[in-house]
Amino acid sequence: QELELEQEQQQQEQEQEQQQQQPSSDVLYQQALARAMEMDFTDLMELGILEVRSVDRFMRPIVWITPKYLPNDHVDLDRLFSFFIFMLDPIVRQDYIVVYTHTDANLARFPFSWLRKVYGLFARPYNKNLKNLLVVEPTIWLRGLFALMWPFMSPKFWRKLKYCFSLSDLFLYVDPTECDIPQAVIHTDPKLLRPRVSSLESVMKNGPPRLFVDSLRYLSERGQGVPSLFRAPHDTSDVERLHALYESLKPVDLSTVKKPCIVGALLKSFLFSLPEPICTFELFDNFLEANKEEHPVDAVRTLMSTLPAGHKRVAIDLLALL
Numbered sequence: 001q002e003l004e005l006e007q008e009q010q011q012q013e014q015e016q017e018q019q020q021q022q023p024s025s026d027v028l029y030q031q032a033l034a035r036a037m038e039m040d041f042t043d044l045m046e047l048g049i050l051e052v053r054s055v056d057r058f059m060r061p062i063v064w065i066t067p068k069y070l071p072n073d074h075v076d077l078d079r080l081f082s083f084f085i086f087m088l089d090p091i092v093r094q095d096y097i098v099v100y101t102h103t104d105a106n107l108a109r110f111p112f113s114w115l116r117k118v119y120g121l122f123a124r125p126y127n128k129n130l131k132n133l134l135v136v137e138p139t140i141w142l143r144g145l146f147a148l149m150w151p152f153m154s155p156k157f158w159r160k161l162k163y164c165f166s167l168s169d170l171f172l173y174v175d176p177t178e179c180d181i182p183q184a185v186i187h188t189d190p191k192l193l194r195p196r197v198s199s200l201e202s203v204m205k206n207g208p209p210r211l212f213v214d215s216l217r218y219l220s221e222r223g224q225g226v227p228s229l230f231r232a233p234h235d236t237s238d239v240e241r242l243h244a245l246y247e248s249l250k251p252v253d254l255s256t257v258k259k260p261c262i263v264g265a266l267l268k269s270f271l272f273s274l275p276e277p278i279c280t281f282e283l284f285d286n287f288l289e290a291n292k293e294e295h296p297v298d299a300v301r302t303l304m305s306t307l308p309a310g311h312k313r314v315a316i317d318l319l320a321l322l
Helices: 002-021 025-036 042-047 077-088 112-127 140-148 155-160 200-204 210-222 236-247 260-272 284-290 296-304 309-321
Strands: 050-055 061-065 096-101 130-136 161-164
Touching (some): 025 077, 130 155, 236 260, 284 296, 296 309
């Protein structure tokens, strides 16, 4: 028994010595960064695989990753890894968001061992300031891959991971009016562009949706005079929870919401989910031109009278709130 204990102790000492001899992940990352800074990535930049082209309302950079633009032939994984380091290292030193568009992506050519290696090097410097990882159109295969990587990822990472099955899901986190969204995200799979509701007229046929009515009532009572009502920082998880309750037709009591900006964001998510603007695509340019008229209020009032009934109802209710 003493011999077994001695052998076990020797084995532990050998393992500790091997670990001490191996460079840490921070050292390996710095080495990889140094190599990346000496390389030319002009061709990969032109493909649009990874772009940092906008910020959100909190001035956090938004990183757009679109693997569908990768060449169909052989991909040099080590060079691709270096490219990501080269592009992201200046960004991850501050809070940032990643939007990954999985539409038409073929990740089968990326070995699991390589993905695990990448996460191992990225984990510490990149996870700290990552606020959200938004995955657009996640397939069953991709969600299964994330499940396989569960043991290697921290609990904080899973709280940051958000699946977006439609653009309206994405717009809960990224305001399309404030961000320069890549065309690859806008011109994506048709089912992503399909709205949650068939048309505004069909939705309003039996009266305004409960979410819309409740939000307006709450904001008219508790949102008046609140600065930056529709732009103030808020917890997106609260908006998601309320949105899910309304979609499942469960009872919702907005009076328990303490921050009006939460309900303001909920109302915005409803408006983003509409199949077309309240002013309609057909009259959109007319409304823009109306602001240039000598009497813009009269011009807008005339255009309002030509809106379909459902659109007019929503517009009037919103204007009453504003």
